Amino acid sequence: MSENTLATRLAAWVAALEYDQLPPRAVEMAKLLILDQLGLQVRGATLPNVRPELRLVEAMRAAPESTMVLSGTRTVAPYAAFANGTLGAAFEFDDVHMYAAHIGSAVVPTALAFGESTSTHGREVLTAVVAGAQVMSLLGATTVRDMVRVGWHGSKILGTFGAAATAGRLLGLTPGRLTDALGIAGSDAGGTMEYERSGGEVKRMHSGSAARSGAQAALLAQDGLTGPATIIEGERGLFRLFAGTRDTSGVDGLWDHFHIVDTIFRLYPTIGSAGPAIEAVAHLLARDHLPWREIKEIRLGLPAIAVGHGAAVTRPTDMVSAQFSTAFSVALRLVRGHNRPEDYMDAALWTDPDLLSVVDKVVPYSMEFPPDAPFLSCRIDIALADGRVLSHTQWGVRGHPAHPDTEDTDIETKFLDNVDGIIGRPAARKIIERIKGLESLADVAELMNLTGRRER
Numbered sequence: 001m002s003e004n005t006l007a008t009r010l011a012a013w014v015a016a017l018e019y020d021q022l023p024p025r026a027v028e029m030a031k032l033l034i035l036d037q038l039g040l041q042v043r044g045a046t047l048p049n050v051r052p053e054l055r056l057v058e059a060m061r062a063a064p065e066s067t068m069v070l071s072g073t074r075t076v077a078p079y080a081a082f083a084n085g086t087l088g089a090a091f092e093f094d095d096v097h098m099y100a101a102h103i104g105s106a107v108v109p110t111a112l113a114f115g116e117s118t119s120t121h122g123r124e125v126l127t128a129v130v131a132g133a134q135v136m137s138l139l140g141a142t143t144v145r146d147m148v149r150v151g152w153h154g155s156k157i158l159g160t161f162g163a164a165a166t167a168g169r170l171l172g173l174t175p176g177r178l179t180d181a182l183g184i185a186g187s188d189a190g191g192t193m194e195y196e197r198s199g200g201e202v203k204r205m206h207s208g209s210a211a212r213s214g215a216q217a218a219l220l221a222q223d224g225l226t227g228p229a230t231i232i233e234g235e236r237g238l239f240r241l242f243a244g245t246r247d248t249s250g251v252d253g254l255w256d257h258f259h260i261v262d263t264i265f266r267l268y269p270t271i272g273s274a275g276p277a278i279e280a281v282a283h284l285l286a287r288d289h290l291p292w293r294e295i296k297e298i299r300l301g302l303p304a305i306a307v308g309h310g311a312a313v314t315r316p317t318d319m320v321s322a323q324f325s326t327a328f329s330v331a332l333r334l335v336r337g338h339n340r341p342e343d344y345m346d347a348a349l350w351t352d353p354d355l356l357s358v359v360d361k362v363v364p365y366s367m368e369f370p371p372d373a374p375f376l377s378c379r380i381d382i383a384l385a386d387g388r389v390l391s392h393t394q395w396g397v398r399g400h401p402a403h404p405d406t407e408d409t410d411i412e413t414k415f416l417d418n419v420d421g422i423i424g425r426p427a428a429r430k431i432i433e434r435i436k437g438l439e440s441l442a443d444v445a446e447l448m449n450l451t452g453r454r455e456r
Helices: 008-017 024-044 048-060 078-086 104-117 123-152 154-171 174-185 199-221 240-241 275-287 319-325 326-335 340-343 353-359 408-419 426-435 447-453
Strands: 295-302 362-366 378-383 389-394
Touching: 008 123, 008 154, 024 078, 024 104, 024 123, 024 408, 024 426, 024 447, 048 078, 048 199, 048 326, 078 104, 078 154, 078 199, 078 240, 104 123, 104 154, 104 199, 104 447, 123 240, 154 174, 154 199, 154 240, 174 199, 199 319, 275 326, 275 378, 275 389, 295 326, 319 326, 319 340, 326 353, 326 362, 408 426, 426 447
Parallel strands: 295 362
Antiparallel strands: 295 378, 378 389
């Protein structure tokens, strides 16, 4: 049985993948994910909410294998992945994926940490990023909606498997050892989303924790530890425990597509499902006279998964709940005219009477969209005191690869905005250049050396 399990098939695919097999767009998306992540990690390193994790790793004084972004500290690869993955998710600004939830903050820190510790060529790092993204996507296609529906954090669970595949690939594990790594990873795959409802900055750690757990699984498998080959479809495996099924047939038709190309880059520092609502409000503000003080009700039609996710959060109590509250994001755009990162950090805004007066008028409901509707769409109807109802259906969101207003240069602009004032523009430009030419970079340490310290 173990020869035909989904874990063994995934392991064989990851081990056999070659850079020359990657479609050009998959390579470009891997580069964009790396660029996006490094910008987020630099910005994240300046935030107070991640200091406990960074202090923990620094206190270990472990072997200096891999760079912790902006700290001047190096540590063992799994904990560099932990630290940098935490930074990359520190501001609710990392990527979104329909199947894999959030690829970048688990897979990219793992790939860069192990690429650096093993002095790996850039081509191999890019291949490992694509491989990790593929594993997360294939597993998430069956599980992620059920995970989110009941309160499991899909990216934390899937990210552990993705990081195991990424690290295993860079360590050169055989298919058998990679199967063990995935089996071991399953024992560390968990994480609830209770932080959505009552707050807690632990959410920021989930991506880093997934990266560390998956990385450690690969190292343990390399050293001979075994794991169950039936970790995915077994009676007590991933699919049954998190999605209530043991059926793997939903994966069968998905192997030939490189799912990394479907990555959505967030251009607002909020839960992904809030993005369409922000853009719908912006559209109405540009089109109509919309005095927010005269709003009576805001009806917001969202996919069912978004109603139980971000739309279930209303009044924020900390930065996490502010970023997860779709109603708060709508209120920010209506009252203040923008959704800047600092708006979500400002505790005074969490209790601002003007903002809360709008928050309390948002009524989310589950809406069925056409089968061909872009992932992350919404319908908004704003009723005003003068009897007008202003309406707009937002099909998708900027940052989605299929959205007509999305350009690769948006990600470069986002990177430069995130690192502005933290590292100097010359260093930022060097990072961009190294990533654009990553397939020709002999040692990824050359890239990571640019991220280790502030540079003016």
